[in-house]
Amino acid sequence: MKALVLHAPNTPFDLTEVPDPVAGPGEAVAKVYACGAGLTIQHFKAGRVPAVFPRVIGHEICAEIVEVGAGVRSLEVGDIVTSYFYLNCGHCRMCAGDFQPLCDNFGGYVGREIDGGYAEYIRLPERNFIRLPEGLDWQGQPAHVGVAMDALATPYKVLRHARIREGETVAVFGAGGGLGIHQVMMARWAGARVIAVDTKASKFEACRDAGADEVVDASAVEVVEALLELTGGAGVDAAVDYVSAKSTLEAGARALGKRGRLVTLGGAGEAFSLSARELLYKELAVLGSRYVTPTEIRETYDLMARGEVWPIVTEIRPMEEAEQLHELVENGEATGRAALRIA
Numbered sequence: 001m002k003a004l005v006l007h008a009p010n011t012p013f014d015l016t017e018v019p020d021p022v023a024g025p026g027e028a029v030a031k032v033y034a035c036g037a038g039l040t041i042q043h044f045k046a047g048r049v050p051a052v053f054p055r056v057i058g059h060e061i062c063a064e065i066v067e068v069g070a071g072v073r074s075l076e077v078g079d080i081v082t083s084y085f086y087l088n089c090g091h092c093r094m095c096a097g098d099f100q101p102l103c104d105n106f107g108g109y110v111g112r113e114i115d116g117g118y119a120e121y122i123r124l125p126e127r128n129f130i131r132l133p134e135g136l137d138w139q140g141q142p143a144h145v146g147v148a149m150d151a152l153a154t155p156y157k158v159l160r161h162a163r164i165r166e167g168e169t170v171a172v173f174g175a176g177g178g179l180g181i182h183q184v185m186m187a188r189w190a191g192a193r194v195i196a197v198d199t200k201a202s203k204f205e206a207c208r209d210a211g212a213d214e215v216v217d218a219s220a221v222e223v224v225e226a227l228l229e230l231t232g233g234a235g236v237d238a239a240v241d242y243v244s245a246k247s248t249l250e251a252g253a254r255a256l257g258k259r260g261r262l263v264t265l266g267g268a269g270e271a272f273s274l275s276a277r278e279l280l281y282k283e284l285a286v287l288g289s290r291y292v293t294p295t296e297i298r299e300t301y302d303l304m305a306r307g308e309v310w311p312i313v314t315e316i317r318p319m320e321e322a323e324q325l326h327e328l329v330e331n332g333e334a335t336g337r338a339a340l341r342i343a
């Protein structure tokens with residue numbers, strides 16, 4: 001099969017022939033139609049995150065099961081699937097409680113510890129394939145279907161985790177990014193009033209198109225003051241921070257109103273300060289949101305199948321143009337998500 005192989009960190013893709021994968025016991029093989037090109041895998045490619053080489057990266061797949069190994073019960077040939085990004089054990093207390101991202105025996109990632117979706121076929125453990133619902137138009141837009149396992153599922157999980165309800169005000173920090181813009185969309189879907197916060201004014205039109213009621217240019221104004229002004233001094237109900245730098249987390253916390261929730265996703269993992277008095281007097285909550293559960297992915301695809309939400313994909317390229325696609329991702333030039341069309 002054709003595969004985009006990375007031989008070492010920070011080197012170009014090698015589009016080459018490799019042996020077709022064969023499903024062992026408890027595994028399945030799927031034919032890949034499209035695979036998302038997000039910043040996470042660009043970090044692998046650029047060598048900012050350690051990975052084992054040679055490696056085929058990619059996990060945001062829309063694929064079709066073509067072979068199941070011995071003992072596989074939940075999948076059949078012909079099933080349309082995406083992948084679950086984390087390699088979890090499936091039996092620890094976290095996995096058993098449907099908190100798979102917190103698995104006690106976490107084994108790494110699809111496309112980092114094992115080969116991923118930048119190839120014509122992908123082999124994964126049975127539990128790393130998630131079957132997509134009937135009625136989803138995967139044939140028409142496989143790239144959109146592939147990226148949704150992260151682009152829409154991650155913001156969907158945040159809505160649940162932070163208990164965001166209709167009529168609340170949500171500030172999204174890093175709203176112009178590939179996940180941020182989908183958080184804007186999903187918060188709007190949930191019936192919230194959405195304020196997009198970003199430093200790149202060029203992204204604001206896309207934020208408004210995705211459903212932002214207001215935008216705050218963090219490069220031009222004082223963010224906390226702006227958010228307080230936009231809420232009549234009350235503060236926001238939730239601040240969802242896709243930048244999660246010390247400065248944005250502190251701004252988000254200070255902009256919260258009574259019963260406000262601050263959500264961090266990723267970032268550099270720095271310590272930040274928070275007033276215990278504010279925490280107490282306003283009954284604030286600080287939450288981390290790590291990836292998603294398989295259930296949250298299935299629920300997200302159900303919303304897509306019902307036509308309620310659909311991701312924004314602005315760059316779709318063939319395998320031959322993977323290198324140029326990753327340059328766009330590296331430079332933050334894609335407004336929505338980027339993806340490779342494989343077949």
Ligand SMILES: [Zn+2]
Nearest residue numbers: 089092095103
């Ligand atoms: Zn586990």
